[in-house]
Amino acid sequence: MTKPLINLNEINKCYQVGDQPLQVLNNIKLNIDSGEYISIMGPSGSGKSTLLNMIGLLDRPDSGQLIIDDIPTHALEEEQRAKVRRNNIGFIFQNFQLIPRLTAEENAALPMMLAGIDIKIRKQRVAELFSQLGIEQRLHHLPKQLSGGQLQRVAIARAMVMSPKILLADEPTGNLDQRSGWDVIDVLESLNTEGITLLVVTHDLQLGQRAARQLAMVDGKISEDCTKGEGHDQAS
Amino acid sequence: MIKLVDRWQFSLKVMAMYPGRTLVLVLAVAIGVSSVLLLTSIGEGARLYINKEFNSIGSDLLIVLPGKKQTSGGSLPFYSTTPRELTWRDALAIKQLSNVEFVAPINAGTALVSAGNLSREVITIGSTSDFLIVRKLVLAKGRGFYHSEQQRIRHEAIIGSKLKKSLFGDARAVGQWLNIADRRYRVVGVLKERGESLGLDMRDMAIIxxxxxxxxxxxxxxxxxxxxLKQKSREEVTKQQIINLIKQRHDGEEDITIVSQNAMMDAFNNITQVVTIAIGVIAGISLLVAGFLIMNVSYISVVKRKAEIGLLKAIGASSNEVQLLFLQESSVLTIIGAVLGVTLGYALVFTSNAFIPYFSLAIPLWSTLTTLIVAVLISIGFTWFPAKKASSLDPVIAMRGN
Structure with a gap:
């Protein structure tokens, strides 16, 4: 039996809201294998984005272990976590999160710039990705000159530029019209087909049901963990 | 780790994105730097002016003063009280010493000098033919005193260019008569135009x-x-010889003070350097003001760019990288401002020297280097806390822009 790419073991996270503690992740146990396509669904406040941020090392658990690609990330210092994030994880956000003063090419190449990679290699890699994503004509455009679908493709290029093992998408179609949304999902699914592990947080049931494995969250717990075409499992 | 060239480009793009902010900060630093350079150049200019004045009369001079002073260097006492006077005979005895080349005794006072209806009260110096030599004074017209003229009372005078102009206008002065107090003197020479020398306006003076x-x-x-002196290397020996000689002539009492020109020059140099540093530090306050401005603008920048900071952290920038980016931004701004300030400072000094050639300003190299270093340190120091704040932001919260 192969080791999971991502292993969450008894992960807990609690926020203080006023005087009251709010348990946003409650004893989460989850294994994700390499190359899986998972959707995480659930009502607002159920903890799905927090779970995604936890896996993306943007947040630290209060307790529990999070192992990514054999690295016990819960024990890492800030600098090391940033390195793991940069090299292993790609993020796609609902509102694209592009820097307005940078061109599409520069935005997409940002993680490589942070890694200190030479500009020639950066340009080559971004050109490849833009060509793959059908936006090769938009390299030198500023974000304000691009449509929503194009912006999200630039964001996907940025997420993919370091060839990560894991792609995390938080409501990737949330700010797009339906057609652009489906186009973006098609792109993400094709990347998953090529072997990347894809986790998508969504409110959209139709979109969530396209994933091979579907997680449902309620009150900080994974209430359902089912695989497409199979029955629902009650999860931890 | 981000490459330095990428940091620079990233910073320049931020500056281009906010041109108004950039302009204000660059100008603030530039004005601060140029103020420091300009003010230190005045102090340095004064020091060089004094050095030039000293050097213009040679560096091999000793000045013998009546009265015993316990300290050496510094300014000379204008008047002093002493039981025994220094006399011309003492001067003649000093001239017999082997290392002494010229001796100019000075008997001075102010007197009303007049010619026709015109008169001026000026400093009148009594001395010998050596006076023009040791003070490196040059005659524009006429001649100096003959050696024999010192020995007896001769009613002859050499006058400065300004005094000549006041009393005789453009007319010929040599050979004319003038009155000093109630005595008549014939003008035998007119000094060449020259500014002040060691505080004395040689242009407005009569020498008899x-x-x-x-x-x-x-x-x-x-x-x-x-x-x-003939040989500067034997200065200390000669000083002691003069002291011994005068002591012997003054009944065993050591009642003179000898100041070397170098000691005076060193004293003046010390004073002007301290003054230059002091005014440089005062001018440095303008750099502090620029620093506060940079700090405030950096805080605003951190608030406005929260989402960007969150994103950078989300895609793999460490807290240190974020902090470095902000420090780099202010450093780039400061370096541009400082280069502009240095250019401005040198341009102002150049312009001033072109219009006021007799008092040349000079920016000392140490001032330029220190100002540049201080400007960058101030910028880093004042951006430290805003940059720290940026680096400590939670990426998830920051990306929401809250």
Whole structure:
């Protein structure tokens, strides 16, 4: 039996809201294998984005272990976590999160710039990705000159530029019209087909049901963990 | 780790994105830097001016003063009280010493000098033919005193260019008569135009033979004796010889002070350097003001760019990287401002020197280097806390822009 790419073991996270503690992740146990396509669904406040941020090392658990690609990330210092994030994880956000003063090419190449990679290699890699994503004509455009679908493709290029093992998408179609949304999902699914592990947080049931494995969250717990075409499992 | 060239480009893009902010900060630094340079250049200019004045009369001079002073260096006492006067005879004895080349005894006072209806009260110096030599004074017209003229009272005078202009206008002065107090003197020479020399305006002065001055001022007491040495290397020995000689002539009492020109120059240099540093530090306050401005603008920048900071952290920038990016931004701004300030400072000094050639300003190299370093340190120091704040932001919260 192969080791999971991502292993969450008894992960807990609690926020203080006023005087009251709010348990946003409650004893989460989850294994994700390499190359899986998972959707995480659930009502607002159920903890799905927090779970995604936890896996993306943007947040630290209060307790529990999070192992990514054999690295016990819960024990890492800030600098090391940033390195793991940069090299292993790609993020796609609902509102694209592009820097307005940078061109599409520069935005997409940002993680490589942070890694200190030479500009020639950066340009080559971004050109490849833009060509793959059908936006090769938009390299030198500023974000304000691009449509929503194009912006999200630039964001996907940025997420993919370091060839990560894991792609995390938080409501990737949330700010797009339906057609652009489906186009973006098609792109993400094709990347998953090529072997990347894809986790998508969504409110959209139709979109969530396209994933091979579907997680449902309620009150900080994974209430359902089912695989497409199979029955629902009650999860931890 | 981000490459330095990428940091620079990233910073330049931020600056281009906010041109108004950039302009204000660059100008603030530039004004601060140029203020420091300009003010230190005035101090340095004063120091060089004093050095030039000293050097113009040679560096091999000793000044013998009546009265014993316990300290050496610093400014000379204008008047002093002493039981025994320094006299012309003392000066003649000093001249016999082997390392002494010229000796100019000075008997000085102020007197009303007049020619026709015109008169001026000026400093009148009684001395010998050596006076023009040791003070490196050059005659524009006429001649100096003959050696023999010192020995007896001769009513002859050499006058400065300004005094000549006041009394005789453009007419010829040599050969004309003038009155100093109630005595008549014939003008035998006019000094070439020259500015102040060691605080004395040589242009507005009359020089008469020492014997005539003794008679005019009714005193044989010398104001001082200027001694020119043959060999500068034997200065200390000669000083001691003069002290011994005068002590012997003054009944065993050591009642003179000898100041070397170098000691005076060093004292002036020390004073002007301290003054230059002091005014540089005062001008440095403007750099502090620029620093506060940078700090405030950096705080605003952190608030406005929260989402960007969150994103950078989300895609793999460490807290240190984020902090470095902000520090780099302010450093780039400061370096551009400082380069502009240095250019501005040098341009102002260049312009001033072109219009006021007799008092040249000079920016000392240490001032330029120190100002640049201080400007960058101030910028880093004042951006430290905003940059720290940026680096400590939670990426998830920051990306929401809250």
């Amino acid at each position: 033979p020492i014997s005539s001055a003794e008679s005019l001022f009714n005193s044989t007491a010398l104001f001082r004796i200027i001694v020119s």
